[in-house]
Amino acid sequence: MDSTFPRARKPHLGYNIEQVEEFLQVARRAYDGTARPGDPPLSAERIRLAAFAMQKRGYSTAHVDAALERLEDAFAAEERQVAARLHGTEAWLAEARTTAQVITNRLARPEGERFDRVSPLALGYRVREVDRFADKLTRYFRDGWPISIDDVRTVVFTTQRGGYRESQVDLVLDAVVDVMLAVR
CATH class of the missing domain: 1.20.1480 (hypothetical protein mp506/mpn330, domain 1)
Structure with a gap:
């Protein structure tokens, strides 16, 4: 599970692996419409504001940030479609x-x-x-x-x-x- 992204190279810190993985699981469920009762609501804005602790040999910040930008784009497109259908x-x-x-x-x-x-x-x-x-x-x-x-x-x-x-x-x-x- 911890191979979703490349690891940060020494001496740089990377994002906390568990936090990133947990966030991505919640995002997948939210996007697929299978969110669990305890999952926080997710939006493009919340994705943009996501923050993770840093750790040695954590996930590469550049790779995670790029993935979050793509995820934000996908959520924004979905939000736009829903708003257009409703209003x-x-x-x-x-x-x-x-x-x-x-x-x-x-x-x-x-x-x-x-x-x-x-x-x-x-x-x-x-x-x-x-x-x-x-x-x-x-x-x-x-x-x-x-x-x-x-x-x-x-x-x-x-x-x-x-x-x-x-x-x-x-x-x-x-x-x-x-x-x-x-x-x-």
Whole structure:
């Protein structure tokens, strides 16, 4: 069972094997419609937010993350189909447009003021890097500029004292992924 993914090579840590396997079993049952009474509800968003402990010789983080991205895509497609059947495709797209408008309003703020800042003594995301990526997202929403879901999922910002509040930036990036998955 523990050969689902390659193991992390020394000296790197990998994801906890038992946690990953358990999560994948729950995901398989949820996707197949055979969820057990004790299984937590699973959605594309919950898959995106999944986190695992680290361990020596655990599963390769790159391989697990790639599998989780594919799983998230599959769940998002299923959620889109269910919503379209229940409420119609136009309702689904209207919700995505509303979310996109909220995002673009946030990104239209002046540079250096797009997100809350942490205390000057605390670390947050580097403002210049986040603003540069926010400009790319603005071009995506406004002009259809090409940017992939993977670009959004894998963006990494360095930190600085007094930077942008990480949780707020991450929530906006999650919302961007939601919109991108909705309009696929």
